[in-house]
Amino acid sequence: MKKSIRAFAPATVANVSCGFDILGFAIDELGDQVEVSLCETPGLRVVNIEGDGGRLPYEADKNTCTVAIQAMLDQLDYKKGMEISLYKGLPLGSGMGSSAASAAAALVAANALLGYPFDKKQLVDFAVKAELIACGAAHADNVAPSLLGGFVLIRDYEPLDVIKLPVPSGLYCTLLHPHLELNTSDSRSVLRKQISLKDSTIQSGNIAGLIAGLFQKDFDLISRSLKDVIAEPTRALLIPGFYELRDAIKSVGALGSGISGSGPTIFVLSPSKKIATAVGTKGSEVFKKIGLDVDVYISEVNDRGAYVI
Ligand code: HSE
Numbered sequence: 188m189k190k191s192i193r194a195f196a197p198a199t200v201a202n203v204s205c206g207f208d209i210l211g212f213a214i215d216e217l218g219d220q221v222e223v224s225l226c227e228t229p230g231l232r233v234v235n236i237e238g239d240g241g242r243l244p245y246e247a248d249k250n251t252c253t254v255a256i257q258a259m260l261d262q263l264d265y266k267k268g269m270e271i272s273l274y275k276g277l278p279l280g281s282g283m284g285s286s287a288a289s290a291a292a293a294l295v296a297a298n299a300l301l302g303y304p305f306d307k308k309q310l311v312d313f314a315v316k317a318e319l320i321a322c323g324a325a326h327a328d329n330v331a332p333s334l335l336g337g338f339v340l341i342r343d344y345e346p347l348d349v350i351k352l353p354v355p356s357g358l359y360c361t362l363l364h365p366h367l368e369l370n371t372s373d374s375r376s377v378l379r380k381q382i383s384l385k386d387s388t389i390q391s392g393n394i395a396g397l398i399a400g401l402f403q404k405d406f407d408l409i410s411r412s413l414k415d416v417i418a419e420p421t422r423a424l425l426i427p428g429f430y431e432l433r434d435a436i437k438s439v440g441a442l443g444s445g446i447s448g449s450g451p452t453i454f455v456l457s458p459s460k461k462i463a464t465a466v467g468t469k470g471s472e473v474f475k476k477i478g479l480d481v482d483v484y485i486s487e488v489n490d491r492g493a494y495v496i
Contacts, residue, residue, distance in 0.1 A: 191224040192299045196291035196493035197336070198277055198484075199284035200360065200454045201328035204415040204445035205393035211328035211448075212338040213489040214360065217283070220274040220496065221252055221292035225300055228268045231256055238275030251286045251317035252293035258313035259294060263304060269297060280368035282448040286321035287329030288493075290314040295334070295493040307334050307492065311349050322371035322449075329448060336492030338401055354488045355404035359463035361441075362484040363432065363470040364452040369425060374449030377421045386416045406442055406458045413443030413456065426451045432473045439465040460485070 197218040201211040231253040233245045247253040252271050271293060277285040294310045305313075314330035331339040331349050338352040382390075396412035399405070423429040426446065433444050436455050440462045447454040455470065457463040467483040474481040 190300065191222055192296045193220055193222040193496045194292045194296035194299070194493055195220050195496055196288040196295065196333045197489050198288060198362075199329045199332045199448070200362070201284060201326070201332075201448040202415070202418065202446065203338075203397065203454075204413045204419070204443070205390055205397055206328070206340070207390075207415065207417050208326045208328055209341045210338070210394065210397070211284070211332040212354075212360075213332040213336045213492055214283070214362065214484065215486040215489045217276060217484055217486070218333075219276050219285070219288040219292050221289060221296050222272040222274075223256070223293060223296040223300055224270045226268045226270055229266060230268045231260075232268065232270050233273065234270045235272035236275070237273070239273075239279065242279060243273070243275070249320060251290040251321050254320045255290035255294050255313050255317040256297045258316040259297060259305065259310070263301070265301065269300075278364065278368075280370050281364055282369065282446065282450045282452040283362065283364070284329035284333055284448060286371075287314065287318060287333045290317035291330055291333040291493045295495060299495045308349055310334050312347055315347070322375070324371070324375055332492065334493050337488060337490045340398065352398060352401050353404075354490055355401060355406070355409075357458060358406070358409075358488060359457045359460050360486050360488065361455040361457065361463045361466040361470065362447060362452050362482075362486070363455070363467070363474065364482040364484070365426070365428065365474050365479040366481065367426070367451045367479065369450050371449040374422055374425065377425065378418055379421060382417055389414070389416050409456065410442035413445055415445055419446060422446055422450055426453070427479065428473050428477050429453065431477075432470055435469045435473050436466045439469050441466050
């Protein structure tokens with residue numbers, strides 16, 4: 188009988204405003220599933236993809252699942268093959284870490300099939316190779332939280348230094364996904380290549396404040412720190428309703444908002460489920476007013492990350 192393992196990996200919010208490419212957190216329930224089967228014929232083959240509207244590649248050197256697994260197998264002496272089936276739960280180009288969740292689920296399933304040669308933190312290195320294929324940038328702020336769960340800081344990339352941060356209880360996230368699509372490579376192309384000393388100081392203060400706020404469970408400090416002067420000023424122009432939404436959610440008591448990853452999804456942090464729900468209602472109104480349909484998800488921060496089903 189063919190030995191198969193299926194894994195789930197969650198959606199993620201990367202950047203979290205001030206943490207461009209260095210901070211992300213995982214969301215509950217929403218995510219991708221990947222089933223990996225061992226087989227005698229050498230090589231990796233994607234045999235089935237569902238939920239992508241026929242848009243994702245089957246070629247092993249282009250699909251994020253196979254690219255990630257191949258990076259892992261390059262470190263091992265594994266001579267046989269694997270077949271991969273991908274079940275997309277996440278929309279493409281949404282800013283919720285869709286390509287990252289596929290790579291993370293694929294790695295967790297393949298790693299389990301091989302008897303756990305790596306721990307989850309080591310898998311981040313392999314998943315980053317898949318992000319490079321997916322969007323041209325080897326960023327880890329989606330794959331790391333998707334694999335590990337919780338809030339994750341990428342302190343450095345060379346070599347990767349990935350640090351899990353505490354999650355204050357009572358912190359809720361509302362995701363508002365307007366029905367638009369933005370490719371990460373396009374959203375990265377609008378970024379300024381240079382930032383001023385002043386902006387660098389502002390951004391450093393806010394990322395330090397946000398991390399201190401997570402450690403101190405200080406919602407007010409978290410709220411003051413949710414500011415991005417690096418990516419948001421140019422990217423917000425790609426998201427209709429971005430500033431209207433930011434103002435509207437403050438009136439219902441949210442801590443703050445920002446672009447989820449490279450957008451167009453907007454994340455809003457709130458100090459209770461009640462406020463997170465009110466944010467969903469208010470946010471939907473803002474997008475409806477400008478003629479955009481929107482999906483709303485409400486979640487605590489998912490501290491578990493990817494797992495074998
Ligand atoms: N840090 C990446 C970016 C996340 O902002 O481009 C992409 O989801």
